[in-house]
């Protein structure tokens with residue numbers, strides 16, 4: 228794939244969504260990231276940044292759960308379509324969409340927008356998914372019915388058509404063009420689905436054994452030749468809760484501070500990332516906005532911040 232232009236205009240798009248998760252507070256993520264100075268950090272790197280504001284999401288108190296196996300599906304699909312349209316038009320304008328969440332159901336919309344953009348230009352999208360979980364559940368397998376555990380499956384065309392058909396494209400991306408990194412909590416039925424579709428997964432065990440540098444180099448070497456477009460979807464819970472505790476669903480044994488930065492620095496060096504999203508920042512579980520500040524630094528690393 229070709230590398231993107233060196234300094235595209237970055238468009239921030241907030242997705243203040245917590246309907247996809249049981250634990251509340253991630254709807255404040257976009258605000259926490261703005262307060263953490265995400266715009267200023269990117270401007271310091273020489274980027275021009277525009278803030279596209281937040282996608283309007285109705286609060287939980289205004290709604291009811293009608294489908295317990297797909298909680299709040301109506302509002303999540305509606306807002307995902309709005310996000311998809313904004314991401315697609317941002318890409319059409321030559322910008323770099325930076326989606327800030329919000330729970331990880333955000334990826335239903337961001338990847339839908341990317342798929343729409345790629346389809347109209349005959350391009351092949353690929354996704355690097357950094358997450359403690361696999362997000363490969365469906366309405367049939369999810370123990371909770373929480374949609375933030377389903378967006379990777381849905382993007383691959385697996386699960387309820389309500390989720391897979393967002394923006395009218397299914398599948399949006401192929402398993403061989405994706406990689407899941409830093410996983411350490413995968414449900415038994417998700418494991419079956421992963422094996423069935425052949426999704427490449429690099430668990431924390433793989434990262435411990437091979438080293439994060441070798442793993443990210445291999446992921447890029449494997450997927451870049453087959454794609455024209457790279458999206459990175461980062462669930463902040465990929466990082467160890469000892470480093471960031473303000474995340475939606477913390478799981479011990481995650482990436483260290485430096486491992487997380489090295490992944491993003493390596494992605495920056497390849498100059499191949501065309502869009503990025505940061506999900507599951509939860510200020511309620513945090514202390515003095517530390518986790519959003521970490522997330523903002525991670526974004527800066529992925530867009531070229533270097534130590535020297």
Ligand SMILES: [Mn+2]
Pocket residue numbers: 331358360362375462
């Ligand atoms: Mn996730």
